[in-house]
Amino acid sequence: MNAFLDNFFKIRENGSSVRTEVLAGLTTFLTMSYIIVVNPTILSEAGMEYGAVFVATCIAAAIGCLMMGLIANYPIALAPGMGLNAYFTYAVVKGMGVPWEIALGAVFVSGILFVALSFMKIREAIINALPMSLKMSISAGIGLFLALIALKTAGIVVANPATYVGLGDVRTPQALMAFLGFFLIVVLDYYRVRGAIIISILAVTFLASVLGMNQFHGVIGSIPSLAPTFMALDFKDLFTAGMVGVIFVFFFVDLFDSTGTLVGVTHRAGLMVDGKLPRLKKALFADSTAIVVGATLGTSSTTAYIESASGVAAGGRTGLTAVVVALLFILGLWFSPLAESVPSYATAPALLYVGVLMIRGLAEIDWHDITEAAPAFLTAVFMPFSYSIANGIAMGFISYAVIKLACGKAREVPYMIWIIAALWALKFALMGA
Structure with a gap:
């Protein structure tokens, strides 16, 4: 079996092993398993059946x-x-009064557009047109974004009416557990202990359960019915002016969220060749098809996850990592109570540690060329400060085009950058953030 897997996924060729790939898949799943609980919670507020x-x-x-x-x-x-999913529920369904069935139809159409663009190589052209400075700043920006999510999840960074953000109560058990988990990962990594991230997650979960901080929900539960949302899409009144705008937002935001994730994670994994992604068309096809499938089943847009970086940090380099995650999601249908038993402050240290690894991309930017450095800086900082990967990439595109033009270097800007920068500027002008 190992020989077959190695041959199919080219595991040794990518400097990995079957054991490492399985461990990486488990790591990725643990850091993103919160979506199993959070997504139904958010979409149920739109009137959809939780189960x-x-x-x-x-x-x-x-x-x-x-x-x-x-x-x-x-x-x-x-x-x-x-x-x-938050845009689906709070902006479209609750904000615009659109039935969730029609909102699912909008997600479906945005997915069809993605599939079409994948065949037309437009998404591939966008990614390949990205200057190296923007690619590196996207990776670093995602790292900062992950760090903010981790600190917020653990209650270490909180909202502050005077300064927007502030330091939370670091004396709380949750914050202390998060610090403990982070320090444990760093020390284990220093001593080159394999699976440092998983060891930390499981250790914090076990300790929290022993201390009575964490509620154990059980192990196995029955699988709910999919019938209430399966094929429930409604295309009636979908192509009115307002709903076309909704489709555009689903399409545009997911385009740059997934693009940023693909670039950031694959760069961290060392999978880029001359600044480009091999098999990019296949990756984009998988991404876009997943949106269509998800809408058909009854969920908002499916996209590449930045938490994949935790699996990469654990050594994942091939598709076997993703396949392991897939199998664990299937198992999650039966073991949902167990998945809920991993507290968020146990996975927060993993995200914070990945932020440390991904910020390294800033070292590869030419900081002596201000026309490259300034857009890279804006790309990186807008992600955590606006709480959006897409907004960071948008500011990177716009500022890169404007600064190069103003400095007499317009010829250095790929034509695709001009097009995307103009579209983002138009989007902000007409729709705001």
């Missing part, structure tokens, strides 16, 4: 991961995206 969305979330994630692993051979996991 059905839970099942749709697991199956959509599993199918997306399988496609990414088997077709593109990348260690990148997919699942219904955070932010996009």
Whole structure:
């Protein structure tokens, strides 16, 4: 079996092993398993049935991961995206009064557009047109974004009416556990202990349970019915002016969230060749098809997950990592109570540690060329400060085009950068953030 897996996924060729890939898949799953609970919670506020969305979330994630692993051979996991599910519920359904069935239809159409663009090589052209400075700053920006998510999840960084953000109560058991988990990962990594991230997650979970800080929900539960959301899409009144704008937002935001994740994670894994991604078309096809499948099952847009970087940090380099994540999502259908038993402050240290690794991309930027450094800086800082990967990439595109033009270096800007910068500027002008 090991020989077959090695030959199919080219594991040794990528400097990995079957054991490492399995460990990396488990690591990625543990850091993103929160979506199994969070996605149904958010979409149920839109009127969707919690149990059905839970099942749709697991199956959509599993199918997306399988496609990414088997077709593109990348260690990148997919699942219904955070932010996009909030936009689905709070902006479209609650804010605009759109029935969730029609909102699902909008997600489906955005996915079809993605599939079409994958065949037309437009997404591939966008990624390959990215200057190296923006690619590196995207990786670093995602690292900062992950760090903010981790610190917020652990209650270490909190909202502050005077300064927007501030330091939380670091004396709380949750914050102390998060610090403990982070220090444990760093020390284990220093001594080159394999599986440092998983060891930390499991150790913090076990300690929290022993101390009575964590509620154990059991191990096995029954699988809810998918019927309430399966094939529930409604295309009536979908192509009105307002809904076309909704489709555009689903399409545009997911385009740059997934693009940023692909670039950031694959760079961290050392899978880029001359600044480009091999098998990029296959990766984009897997990503876009997962959106269509997810909408059909009954969930908001499925996208590549930045938490995949935790699996890469654990050594994942091939699609076997993604396949392992897929199998764990399928198992999650039966073991959802157990998945809920891992507290968020146990996975937060993993994200914070990955932020340390991904910030290294800033070292590869030419800081002596201000026309490269300034857009790179804006790209990186806008991700955590606006709480959006897409906004960071948008500011990178716009500032790169404007600064190069103003400095008489317009010829250095690829034509695709001009097009995307103009579209983002138009989007901000007409729709705001």
